Amino acid sequence: MSDACPDPSETAPALSITPDWMRLLQADRMDVLAAALRAWLARHGRRVTVAWRTGPDGAVRTEPTGSGIELDPSLPSRLRPGECARLPCGAGVVKLAGDVPDLWVLVADVDGANDAAALPAIDVVQALAAHVLERDRLRQAVVRLERAEGLQRALYEITDMASSGLDMPAMLSGLHRIVGRLMYAENFFIALYDADLDAIRFIYFADVADDEWQDPDAVDPMSEIEGSLTWHLIRHARPLMGPTSRLYEQVSGPLAIIGPGAADWLGVPIVIDGHVRGALVVQSYDRGDLYTPVERDLLTYVGTHIVTAIDRKRAFDRLEQQTHELERQIDVRRQVEQRLQHEVMHDPLTGLPNRAYLREHLARAMAAQARDPSQCFAVLFLDLDRFKVINDSAGHVVGDELLKVVARRFSDCLRTPDIVARLGGDEFAIVMHGITGSDAPARLARRLIDAMQEPVRVQDKELFSGVSIGIALGSPSYTAPEQLLRDADIAMYRVKERARGGFEMFDEQLHRQALELLALESELRAAASRDEFLPHFQPIVRLADGAVVGYEALMRWQHPTRGLLAPAAFLRAAEACGVLETLDWQLYENVFRSVPSLLRDGQRVSLNVSPRHFLVHELDERLLALMQRHGVRPEQVRIEITEGALIENPARVGACIDRLRLAGVYTALDDFGTGYSSMSYLHRFRFHTIKLDRSFIADLGPGGTKVAAALVRAAVDLSRALDLEVIAEGIETDEQRDAVRALGCSFGQGYRFARPAAASVFSAPVDTPA
16 A cells, blocks of 8 residues: 655655765666665665566666665555555655656665655655656667667678678678677587488588688597587577586586587577577677677577578578468458458548548538537648658557557647547647648647657667648639648658658749649540550560560550650649549550561560559459450560559459469569569569569669669569569660670560550561670
8 A cells, every 4th residue: 555655844854965965866777876875765764675677678777786675576666756654564655756667766765764755855766766767768778779779780681691602611601700790609600400311511600719720521420429518509499608517507418518618608599480490699708798699589589591502492491481370360350450440431440530531520610600600620741751661660569659649649749629530541630720820730730750760669669750741721712622632642752852851831832833733633534535645665685685575565645736745744633533444454455456467476464553543353354354465475464563562452452463373464673673672572472473573674884883783683583583584675786685685584675675666667677686
């Protein structure tokens, strides 16, 4: 039970500045403060124990150490700062500071005769304790962050090293150097285990005390090293860590030490798919207490990458297993969403109002303003910065947790009449009521931006994001909620184009741009009705002999006054006004009409399919029916999709790809290498072809970079391992053609062979081999 604390003014002596008190004021760490506080109170005749904790990773510490006072672990979280309690041993206790479960300071009166709250200058002591406690917490947070950043950089280097084109000795030596930057690893060896032979090979060995050379190709039977530390690692598949004297306690059975004894020794087994593949060991002969569980986990990670370099197929199998786990998590989420689908007006992930709710709310606000012009309001359109990077690198589960935290932060910035809604993905919208101009929405935008400055911690990861905001003020000129959202969205995209992490008001300039966009949208709808969108074709050639194996169909607009327009001039507007799908289907039909005159035996034509097509279930059925109507065979058609389609609708896209593949229509992953998760997509989806992005090809040839050549070679090697075709896009010179051909790429496309043109142009061979 908590005791009522007496008024400190009735029990505390007058405060005077003494040397003891100066030591209290100068304390900058909790251990220093605790010692000074205990010494100061001792001079006031009080024997106390100070206990504190500075975070979830910190242990409970006491001054003096081993005081004998036992605390109920739940007691600190039950007490508020300044609140008292009585321990079972009779000692009184008062909480000086801390308002979260893992951050607190307590003072316990050892004698129990006096009230724990009746401490001299209790209010000043509480303020000092709170200040020093927060400094300790911040100091530890900085240390953890620096350690995590250093470890992350090293892990990225290890990943790059393990998947590079270096030979095995150079790669292992490089891994040794990287591990040596993270921990003491002057003495370091790697052993691989062959279960069929029940033998090991020391493929890498470096030791300052044992200079006997280890042949990396020599095979040592396990019977010859029975009882050694390496034998125990492989037989029992458990890490071992500590000085030689403590290692005896960690093994079951006899232990035979080979070589000099170690002051500190760390070994981990390399385990993949439940099978021990080897062991990884670091040790020190003259320094102890070097290795911790952090180093143990790092060595385990290094071991898996060594096996990846040796056995690429096992790495692919492990990645496939991870993909199955991700699919399982997505299935769980889908089941949860199905249980929550009755909440049709709220977002099931964040609990915020959804787009439908927002539309109704805006309609009511617009109606109220029409009745009473003083009922002014504003719409803020919010889009998270870097969310795609976080979602792709950390995973969809982490991305969802980030969205939940962001939703709470946005909600905390609002007043009671205002609402925040999640529109989908990483887009949110806020309706702010009771404004008299643009100042209040601008202040709210700054609060929202400031709220995103602090990192978000999800699954032991610190994630940093920001927000870009567009603002549109309500006006009687608006007749539909979608118009307000559109203008706020336009303002937000102005922020994205200029610099992320700010806000923009929708103004006259943006209004003029919006009118121009509306005019373009009107032209697009009229052009669609007049069938002004035509297919142009660019050949895809076999690099070995220059033979045309197919064509990519590209959309062109035959504008009545501006001439032939490429997609860059109209594609974004077409997508924004919802006419893009109509234009695509017109293009597909025109392409299929051209197939009989365009394609020769064995050739095919590729169609670009935008992500929006996958929002409907019958994409494959409609496409196959259109092909059948024009007499086009499935093997004559391929579709190309970008990473954007996979991110937005992964399950639906995968099912559609599989159905088309069964029908004989294969799928290519376009712009390969420009996204963040392209590798995982190759395993998750059944692609037939990958198309290397032109940015890699541009750096090939004379004056090009080795990095570009290495990336293209890696992509080609990966495609062969996965039995995929590779097409290099953007080949513009003979040098680039020769370079990609030398790197093993079989097919190419680009201005070197032909520019996109009408089907009638391609009646003769495009190129001949050099």
